[in-house]
Amino acid sequence: MTHSHEHAHLASALDLDAELVGGYLDDAAAAITRSLGRTPQRIVDLGAGTGTGTEALARDFAGAEVVAVDSSPEMIARVDERARAGGFESRTTTLVADLDDGLPPLDSPDVIWAAMSLHHVADPAALLRQAAAALAPDGVVAIVEMAGLPRFAPDADTALGTLEARCHAAASGAGWEAIVDWTDTLGAAGYDVLHRDTIHVARTGPSESVARYAVHWFSQFRHRLADDLSGSDLASLDCLIAPADPASLHKRADLTLRAGRLLWVARPAA
Ligand SMILES: C[S@@+](CC[C@H](N)C(=O)[O-])C[C@H]1O[C@@H](n2cnc3c(N)ncnc32)[C@H](O)[C@@H]1O
Structure with a gap:
């Protein structure tokens, strides 16, 4: 690619x-x-x-100024486009910056939000310490990660359900970085964790979006776990992700989505 x-x-x-999962964001804003x-x-x-x-x-915070930071100019261009389309451009600043080089200068924010991104940076603990120094005096960090991998099989005892379970076990064995718990790191970086919970999201009923999201995840398993799954599981995954295959996920209308997000809100200890 x-x-x-x-x-x-x-x-x-x-x-x-x-x-599909963005409904968690309003709960996170309330927290x-x-x-x-x-x-x-x-x-x-x-x-x-x-x-x-x-x-x-x-x-959710209609008067707030938001600064969006990403190392990818392509992503930042999409944020700019979204801010224009959504009418919040005047309150939004975007910044292309690699967080591996540290936190860019920030103007004492009340909240530093990092969703599914902290696990990407080279030294998350160092970044959290820098965030503590950059925050407004009573400011907080809000960190979000996936609470496990999303599940799509409507029934765990079916061929799809057992294959999905083997894929999740293999992903866990391969140490997929997306599933992380920041509680200890936050403590070691000098934060008090004020709030930690799992926000669950479920979708049932036929949905073309759920099928496309399932194809995305099963394609990840096929390509990233090729050394960890059996030949017959890889062959099954090939059928599931091929649009024209009779067994393709694209053709299934019975998929469900069960996903979750872990949220931490933490403040630098006094
Ligand atoms: C999984 S996406 C999460 C995006 C968004 N926060 C969300 O919740 O949908 C991770 C993002 O982190 C960005 N990223 C990864 N490493 C980075 C780094 N070192 N500095 C800045 N951004 C980084 C990627 O470009 C990507 O856009």
Whole structure:
């Protein structure tokens, strides 16, 4: 895949994720307000991707300024486009910056938000320490990660359900970085965790988007776990992700989606 194809693929997966799982964002905004004790005025979105969080935070905190940071100019261009289309452009600043080089200068934000991005940076603990120094005096960080991999099989005892379970076990064995728990790292970086919970999202009923999202995930298993799964599981995955195959996920209308997000809201200890 070329660089621009990879970006387009990631961007469309992020947008699908937002469409199907983005309902967690309003719950997260409410948890931020409770922990902060007021409505935030300045928010920074680290690793903003296509701007799902940027937009939700700008919508839920209608007076707030939001700064979106990402190392990818392609992603930042999408955030700019989203801000224009969503009418929150005047409150949004975008910044192309590699967080591996440290936090860019920030103007004492009330909230530093990092959704599914902290695990990408080279030294998350160092970034969290820098975030503590950059925050407004009573400011908080809000960190989001996936609470396990999304599940699509409507019934765990079917061929699809058992294959999905083997894929999840293999992903866990391969140490997929997307499933992480930041509780200890936050403590070691000098934070008090004010709020930690799992926000569950479920979708039932026929949905073309759920089928496309399932194809995205089963394609990830096929390509990233090729050394960890059996030959027969890989052959089954090939059928599931091939649009024309009779067994293709594209053709299934019975898929369900069960997903979750882990949220931490934490404040630097006094
Ligand atoms: C999985 S996406 C999450 C996007 C968004 N926060 C969301 O919730 O949909 C991770 C994002 O982090 C960005 N990223 C990864 N490493 C980074 C780094 N070192 N500095 C800045 N951004 C980075 C990627 O370009 C990507 O857009």
